Amino acid sequence: MLENLHVDDSIQLERHGSILTLWLNRPESRNAMSLKMVNAIQQVFADLADDTSIRTVILRGQGGHFCAGGDIKDMAALRVEATSVGSLQPYVDFNRRFGAMIEQVDQAPQTVVAVLEGAVLGGGFGLACVSDVAICRDNAQFGLPETGLGVLPAQIAPFVVKRIGLTQARRLALLGVRFNGREALQVGVVHEVVNDAAELEQTLQATIEHIKRAAPLASRATKALLHRTLNEPLESLLDDAAQQFAQAVGGAEGQEGTMAFIQKRLPNWTEQ
Structure with a gap:
């Protein structure tokens, strides 16, 4: 269970009842996402998959930044590893691990x-795109800078397209x-x-109150149903949804x- 989970100090967990806040905790690098951070986030969301006592996960960054993208130091270490083994596989494994983490957050119940x-930015942008609710400061800085660095937003791209559509994703990714x-x-x-910061906290608290008004199990089932609408035939999906509705009633x-x-x-359930 979550209480027994030991995670890397690149993240911090703060729980209040059914609300869990996951802080990205590398403020010295604007919370750039290291492999350790990716692994830690995966640990948390794997542990949460069947945990019905947690209704909400809030993603935040320490030090006034959400996430500035991937950690350049990790890329340098990967370059050394790739050279030593004579293969690009270390890059493949690192990049795919990030995509697996994003998918876990996307599919969280x-x-x-x-x-x-x-x-x-970059990976932080991708993480924002798989949230159910996103609240931001007016002066936050968003972007997909990958092409300007000679690389691709490889694992982020599908989630950005799902969030904002292909037309906007093309403009943002190709222009950076x-x-x-x-x-x-x-x-x-x-x-x-x-x-401002005060309004940010007020809006977050109002959002939490709205979440608490929704029935916990119905919310989980609804989120799963919404995901299925993108990939399944309509008639069979509606048939199954009717069965779920009957069970819920x-x-x-x-x-x-x-x-x-x-x-x-x-x-x-509003008291939970």
């Missing part, structure tokens, strides 16, 4: 909230332009933009939700 400040929170809202990367959450509505009170 919990509601994932990204709180975006400062640098939201930087843009602020207001434009991030316009293109669909984020859902809300705030003007007759289940404990459906009954509690109905009674709470009739009795004009909040359902019991």
